[in-house]
Amino acid sequence: MMDSPAHGAPRTWREIHLAPVAQLDEGTLERLALELSKRSALPCRAVPPPLAGELPRVPNRPQLDADRLLVSLEPLAEVDAPLVGITAVDIAVPIFAYVFGRARLGGRAVVISLARLDPEHYGLPRDPGLVARRAAAEILHELGHAAGLAHCEDPACLMRFAASVEAADLRGATFCADCAARLPHGLVRSTAGAPQG
Amino acid sequence: MSPDTPKSPPASILVVDDEPIVLQSLGDWFRQDGYLVDTAANAKEALRIAAERPHDIALLDIKMPGIDGLELQERLVKEVPDLTIIVMTAYASIESAVRALKAGAYDYITKPFDPDELSHLVRRAAEHRSLRSENERLKEQLASVAGPSPLVGVSAAMRHVQDLIDAVAVSDATVLVRGESGTGKELVARAVHARSPRRFGPLVVVNCGALPEGVLESELFGHEKGAFTGAQFRHKGKFELADGGTVFLDEIGTVTPRVQVELLRVLEEKKVTRLGGTVPIRTDFRVVAATNMDLEAAVREGRFRDDLYWRLNVFTIDLPPLRDRAGDIPALAEHFLQRFTLAMNRPPMKLSPAALDTLLSHSWPGNVRELQNAIERAVVMGKPPTIEVADLPLRIGEAESRPGPMSLEELERAHIRRVLDGSDWNISQAAKVLGIDRGTLYAKIRRYGFERVPTA
The missing domain is CATH 1.10.8.60 (Helicase, Ruva Protein; domain 3)
Known part of the structure; x- marks a missing residue:
């Protein structure tokens, strides 16, 4: 998270663009688009890789620099369609060992990594469906920031702060009423709070 | 604040690091997690900010140009003894972290931070700090209930006193207890507190007549380090300690004109500025005062401010000899x-x-x-x-x-x-x-x- 909260009425978003950033196969991207469509009333469309060439890395670490990725993605996003950069590579910022995702309050782009949402990262069996559900929740959380929302104290709200994948799993699958009221129209379906399968 | 359902204010954190990106990242991160955050780029700035505003937790980078984190820790511990300090270090300087721990730091964390670890550490430190405050408050409360002595008596006069206590206790009105020496004015104050919604907060007793003017000022309002000769540490005043509870001001009639002015200001604003300090601190207290003096005569003779008299004389309980x-x-x-x-x-x-x-x-x-x-x-x-x-x-x-x-x-x-x-x-x-x-x-x-x- 960076910068100060955006003010004013919720923005209008036409659709959500999902873009592969690094090491992301088409099948995963499609699965994510499908999962996100279950929760969001906005059309979720896969777009071609927006960034070419060497991607920014955190010095002396094998991770992509989330903040610098975000800076690169922001100008490529359309005004009414947030751009979600998705990578399978671990992301971080210099002061933190890792982050799950990154967004700027009131920004147009967000970036998320699947690396630490994957149970295999923790030595657990492969589960592409779980990764997709976690990724969809993380995308909505970061889009909440992009829409101007800060973290929420409601333990059942998707905007609740979570520093671990367990904490992210424990928080709710949708936004509390206060946060939902400040989101762009259609970002979440009214039935999005149903338990995850 | 409702004393029956106390809600802790968010913990406040002071982050000190010479790298702007660290300050910005941590500042944003903690604010998003609901903390109040101040940042300082060097030790000098940190000491200035720490003197201006109270903080619960300080996160100090060990390696900084000029005054380093360890020296800063030493100075902060002297100036703000109840501050919980966490040092931030790189793997290469674990030895420094150990030195910091030996010097009283709460814990250390290595860069780059694991977000989960940092989150838990700061949450634990905030709880630790909150428990220490609670401990301080309970000690005060314990002192106030030690040697309990109920108001004993079945006479009509005492039944009337009991009725008055019951009537006023549930409100937040200031109470003035009057009666000859030895009639039990403090017991009335304790009964008012014990039957009020503030009963789970502290009852802080100040015997105004037993203390010289300077000491009384310091006791009531607290002082900052260096406010006067011998003020080696920051000291919380009784009004601060009574936050959420009741202050019993015994022998209020003996208070000097200078302290009367200060008292009036604190009672009106519900804010205290420590001696030598500049920042008013908000505190939520109820006042019960007591006197065996003829306050009206003292007002007429100019020994007691009439505005303070009216501020205190909201509800009077007269104790019979x-x-x-x-x-x-x-x-x-x-x-x-x-x-x-x-x-x-x-x-x-x-x-x-x-x-x-x-x-x-x-x-x-x-x-x-x-x-x-x-x-x-x-x-x-x-x-x-x-x-x-x-x-x-x-x-x-x-x-x-x-x-x-x-x-x-x-x-x-x-x-x-x-x-x-x-x-x-x-x-x-x-x-x-x-x-x-x-x-x-x-x-x-x-x-x-x-x-x-x-x-x-």
Whole structure:
């Protein structure tokens, strides 16, 4: 998270663009688009890789620099369609060992990594469906920031702060009423709070 | 804040690091997690900010140009002893982190931070800090309830007092308790607090008459380090400690004009500025004040501010002297007998009929306190299971039960002795009761060779 909260009425978003950033196969991207469509009333469309060439890395670490990725993605996003950069590579910022995702309050782009949402990262069996559900929740959380929302104290709200994948799993699958009221129209379906399968 | 459902304010964090990106990242991160955050790029700035605003937790980078994190820690510990310090370090400087821990740091964390670890560490530190504050508050509360003594009495006068306490306790109104020395004004304050919605908050007692002006100011309002000679540490004042509870200002009539001005400001604004400080601190307290003085006369004579008088005189409870409620003496005597036999591990004791008659025939210028002292002494002197007249302090018998022919000087000697003991040797109070000045009283004490006799 960076910068100060955006003010004013919720923005209008036409659709959500999902873009592969690094090491992301088409099948995963499609699965994510499908999962996100279950929760969001906005059309979720896969777009071609927006960034070419060497991607920014955190010095002396094998991770992509989330903040610098975000800076690169922001100008490529359309005004009414947030751009979600998705990578399978671990992301971080210099002061933190890792982050799950990154967004700027009131920004147009967000970036998320699947690396630490994957149970295999923790030595657990492969589960592409779980990764997709976690990724969809993380995308909505970061889009909440992009829409101007800060973290929420409601333990059942998707905007609740979570520093671990367990904490992210424990928080709710949708936004509390206060946060939902400040989101762009259609970002979440009214039935999005149903338990995850 | 509702004392019944206390909600802790968010913890405040001071982050000190010479790298701007670290300050920005951590600042944003903590703010998003609901903390209040200040950032400082060097030790000098950190010390300035720490002096301006209170913080619960400080995160200090060890490696900084100029004053490094360890030296900064040393200085912060001196200036803000209750600050919880976490040091931030790179793997290469673990030894420095260990030094920091030995110097009292709460914990350390290595860069780059694991978000989960940092989140848990800071949450734990905030809880630790909150528990320490709670401990401080409970100690204050414990001190306020130590040696509890209920208001004893079934007389019409005391029933009226109980009714008044019940009526006012539930409100947040300021209460002024009036009555002669020894009538139990502090017990009324405790009862008001105990029956109020603030009962789970602290009751902080300040005896305004027992402290010189400068000390009283510091006790009431607190002070910053260096506010005056000897102020080596920051000190929280009683109003700050009473946050969520009640302040009992005993002997309010003795407060000097300068402190009266400060008191009035604090009572009106509910904000305290520590001596030597610049930042007002908001605190939520209720005031119960007490006096045995004629405050109206003090106002007329210009010794007591009329605006402060009106601020305090919202709801008055007048405590009757013991001589006006002699019917309560047996119950009070029984109450003190039980209390002192228990405290001194003595067998149960009872008053003989003659001893009770003696107590009933006494005029009790020192009121309930004098009766309490008499019973305490009798429990020491008496042979279980009965307390006889001879076990009571002689002065009770001398002056009233067995007057006999006495010269004027003998009468004066006995009377002064009785008033002194009745006021627990409070010279000012005794002089006031006797209608003489303190110097004259001291001269008479020397003349009659009086010495204070311990009662237990």
